[in-house]
Amino acid sequence: xxxxxxxIPTQKHDRxxxxxxxxxxxxxxxxxxxxYPAFANRWLEQAHDGAxxxxxxxxxAFTTDSFVVNPLFFPGGNIGDLAINGTVNDxxxxxxxxxxxxxxxxxxxGFPIDALEKIVRAMQTAAIQAGISIVTGDTxxxxxxxxxxxxxxxxxxxxxxxxxDIGLHRVAKGDAVIVTGSIGNHGVAILSSRExxxxxxxxxxxxxxxxxxxxxxLAELPEVHILRDPxxxxxxxxxxxxxxxxxxxxxxxxxxxxxxxxxxxxxDLLGLDPLYVANEGLMLIFLPDKYAxxxxxxxxxxxxxxxxxxxxxxxxxxxxxVILKLALGQTRIIDMLSGEQLPRxx
Amino acid sequence: xxxxxxFRNSGNLTILLRAIRKIAxxxxxxxxxxxxxxxxxxxxxxxxxxxxxxxxxxxxxxxxCVTAEETVARAIEIARFPGTIFCTFGDMMRVPSAEGWSLxxxxxxxxxxxxxxxxxxxxxxxxxxxxxxxxxxxxxxxxTTPIYTLLLQEIIDRAISNLSLLTSLFTIPAAVxxxxxxxxxxxxxxxxxxxxxxxxxxxxxxxLSHELNMPIAITGFEPADLLYGIYRVxxxxxxxxxxxxxxxxxxxPERGNEIAQAATNRFFMPYDAHWRGLGTIPAGGLKxxxxxxxxxxxxxxxxxxxxxxxxxxCHAGEIMKGKISPRExxxxxxxxxxxxxxxxxxVSSEGACAAFYRYNTN
Numbered sequence: 001x002x003x004x005x006x007x008i009p010t011q012k013h014d015r016x017x018x019x020x021x022x023x024x025x026x027x028x029x030x031x032x033x034x035x036y037p038a039f040a041n042r043w044l045e046q047a048h049d050g051a052x053x054x055x056x057x058x059x060x061a062f063t064t065d066s067f068v069v070n071p072l073f074f075p076g077g078n079i080g081d082l083a084i085n086g087t088v089n090d091x092x093x094x095x096x097x098x099x100x101x102x103x104x105x106x107x108x109x110g111f112p113i114d115a116l117e118k119i120v121r122a123m124q125t126a127a128i129q130a131g132i133s134i135v136t137g138d139t140x141x142x143x144x145x146x147x148x149x150x151x152x153x154x155x156x157x158x159x160x161x162x163x164x165d166i167g168l169h170r171v172a173k174g175d176a177v178i179v180t181g182s183i184g185n186h187g188v189a190i191l192s193s194r195e196x197x198x199x200x201x202x203x204x205x206x207x208x209x210x211x212x213x214x215x216x217x218l219a220e221l222p223e224v225h226i227l228r229d230p231x232x233x234x235x236x237x238x239x240x241x242x243x244x245x246x247x248x249x250x251x252x253x254x255x256x257x258x259x260x261x262x263x264x265x266x267x268d269l270l271g272l273d274p275l276y277v278a279n280e281g282l283m284l285i286f287l288p289d290k291y292a293x294x295x296x297x298x299x300x301x302x303x304x305x306x307x308x309x310x311x312x313x314x315x316x317x318x319x320x321x322v323i324l325k326l327a328l329g330q331t332r333i334i335d336m337l338s339g340e341q342l343p344r345x346x
Numbered sequence: 347x348x349x350x351x352x353f354r355n356s357g358n359l360t361i362l363l364r365a366i367r368k369i370a371x372x373x374x375x376x377x378x379x380x381x382x383x384x385x386x387x388x389x390x391x392x393x394x395x396x397x398x399x400x401x402x403x404x405x406x407x408x409x410x411c412v413t414a415e416e417t418v419a420r421a422i423e424i425a426r427f428p429g430t431i432f433c434t435f436g437d438m439m440r441v442p443s444a445e446g447w448s449l450x451x452x453x454x455x456x457x458x459x460x461x462x463x464x465x466x467x468x469x470x471x472x473x474x475x476x477x478x479x480x481x482x483x484x485x486x487x488x489x490t491t492p493i494y495t496l497l498l499q500e501i502i503d504r505a506i507s508n509l510s511l512l513t514s515l516f517t518i519p520a521a522v523x524x525x526x527x528x529x530x531x532x533x534x535x536x537x538x539x540x541x542x543x544x545x546x547x548x549x550x551x552x553x554l555s556h557e558l559n560m561p562i563a564i565t566g567f568e569p570a571d572l573l574y575g576i577y578r579v580x581x582x583x584x585x586x587x588x589x590x591x592x593x594x595x596x597x598x599p600e601r602g603n604e605i606a607q608a609a610t611n612r613f614f615m616p617y618d619a620h621w622r623g624l625g626t627i628p629a630g631g632l633k634x635x636x637x638x639x640x641x642x643x644x645x646x647x648x649x650x651x652x653x654x655x656x657x658x659x660c661h662a663g664e665i666m667k668g669k670i671s672p673r674e675x676x677x678x679x680x681x682x683x684x685x686x687x688x689x690x691x692x693v694s695s696e697g698a699c700a701a702f703y704r705y706n707t708n
Contacts, residue, residue, distance in 0.1 A: 270463075271695060271696075273389075326390060326391055327354065327355075327356040327359070328356050328359055328360065328363075328395055330390070330391035330394045330395060331391070332388075332389075332391050332705045333705070335703075335704060338683070338684035338685050338704075
């Protein structure tokens with residue numbers, strides 16, 4: 001839809017100016033030209049200060065997330081699809097069916113408008129794939145140098161089916177631990193795309209919304225105890241959060257961990273432990289052992305779940321720790337990540 | 347197939363362990379020199395697999411851990427100079443100074459401190475910021491030093507006037523010799539650092555083994571490499587042979603990397619260097635030759651740093667000498683953790699304390 005008062009169309013080399021955040025004509029033009037065409041849906045077209053929604057249930061999951069990844073474009077995705085997928089996965093972790101998202105943009109003066117368009121289009125593609133709509137949003141512009149290109153904040157809501165009860169309180173002795181895919185791809189992809197590193201690889205971010213995996217899993221196996229996406233801090237930090245929160249001992253079998261050989265090699269080269277490297281399209285699933293094989297079949301039938309594995313067990317419900325069992329039976333504790341491993345990973 | 351797989355394969359490790367058990371019939375103290383080896387020993391819990399007769403001592407081979415307090419204090423002073431861009435490898439960011447400052451803390455206060463993966467990236471930073479002084483904190487052993495010679499060569503070729511190096515460079519054989527001669531030191535055999543040897547060659551270690559009356563195995567970093575190195579030194583000890591063997595042939599040529607050696611000698615010369623936790627080691631470090639002094643950040647930034655800062659609490663020196671294990675340090679795991687490091691060996695992933703904390707605490 002063309003904005004009638006502004007006869008000059010967006011030029012390819014146009015850049016964001018302070019006026020785009022002023023709330024006046026330029027802001028309106030940005031919204032009309034970039035956001036509305038991409039996100040088009042009936043809620044957004046209400047053109048109101050907020051979206052007015054009717055939800056099918058009052059059992060709601062609600063989440064928020066911010067994205068500051070550097071660089072904005074990386075192998076396998078960009079900050080746009082990362083934002084959508086990350087928010088959708090957080091809703092899925094609540095056992096919810098994701099429905100609606102908000103998107104807030106903080107833009108740096110001078111940011112190229114064609115890059116913004118690319119990011120917004122990637123958001124819409126990700127939204128369609130995840131089965132959600134972006135129903136409300138906001139843009140602000142800050143002076144050059146006050147933010148790094150573009151930051152995105154999202155919020156998401158979804159509804160939780162009545163038979164689903166997911167949470168730390170459900171984790172129990174004997175639970176099987178499943179990971180839905182290979183670990184460490186996102187972190188290494190980001191690293192390899194930072195100019196300073198000087199190595200090239202075929203490793204791509206795993207960013208993806210795992211809507212279909214979770215939907216199919218919960219439809220057949222509502223007994224799932226916990227779902228968590230091991231993003232920043234990697235698998236080990238999320239496992240430690242679960243162990244701590246559920247007061248459970250989790251034993252992971254190192255040889256069962258799915259790690260792609262290029263990721264393994266890159267981690268060796270850079271002195272990183274893949275257990276601490278970030279993921280963006282991965283889910284940790286705890287459920288009673290008797291359902292583990294069935295769950296694995298369901299997950300592996302999905303595009304994003306081909307490398308899923310059963311990687312461990314909950315062995316008791318008292319001592320909160322995560323133990324890694326090594327190839328020759330030795331064990332060691334895996335701790336939470338200390339400090340930062342890689343800044344601005346998502 | 348992934349190239350390192352045979353060196354982590356449980357079948358191969360079992361064969362090596364069986365061979366070690368057969369010959370490790372007497373008590374023996376073995377020092378692994380390099381922090382990378384310490385890390386791998388902890389990461390793969392290799393000490394749990396060894397017979398009780400074998401006691402591993404974690405050596406000084408982590409450049410972050412041995413960088414002198416004076417250098418850390420100087421780095422922090424230089425980074426505070428207005429108009430300075432201070433560049434460093436990531437691990438040095440969190441090393442605390444005697445006064446509790448770190449580069450990370452300075453960065454949070456708004457100083458321009460950048461974490462680089464390659465020293466050569468400093469060239470671009472210097473070019474893009476002609477009005478600023480760029481400094482690279484050049485830490486390392488024989489393995490990293492040749493990269494700094496490339497950096498220096500580029501600085502000279504491109505006539506870059508706003509880039510200098512704050513060097514903290516060490517040489518392993520001098521330190522090993524110093525440690526082994528300490529009367530309190532327990533070391534009976536050495537696993538020499540394979541990557542250092544890939545630069546220096548093995549001759550220097552042959553000499554060292556004769557001087558110290560000690561078997562040495564030049565050893566790699568994968569579990570099978572470490573077990574093979576351990577096997578070879580025990581074998582030599584049992585046979586009473588004080589000699590050096592190359593147990594890392596796939597990476598270490600006999601003469602080392604002669605191009606890298608020549609470049610190192612061109613720019614740097616040995617001097618008596620202070621190793622954090624160990625003290626001054628004769629000819630234990632490398633500094634810029636006088637003709638290249640203009641590239642030494644020490645000459646560009648007048649600092650008021652006392653040369654003899656000593657750590658008040660950290661026991662890393664005793665750990666590196668094998669006198670105590672990290673667990674025996676009263677600060678370990680309580681006041682000193684990777685989140686709140688009091689000494690450098692709790693910061694670097696290759697530091698004995700950090701490796702121990704991450705992989706050995708229960």
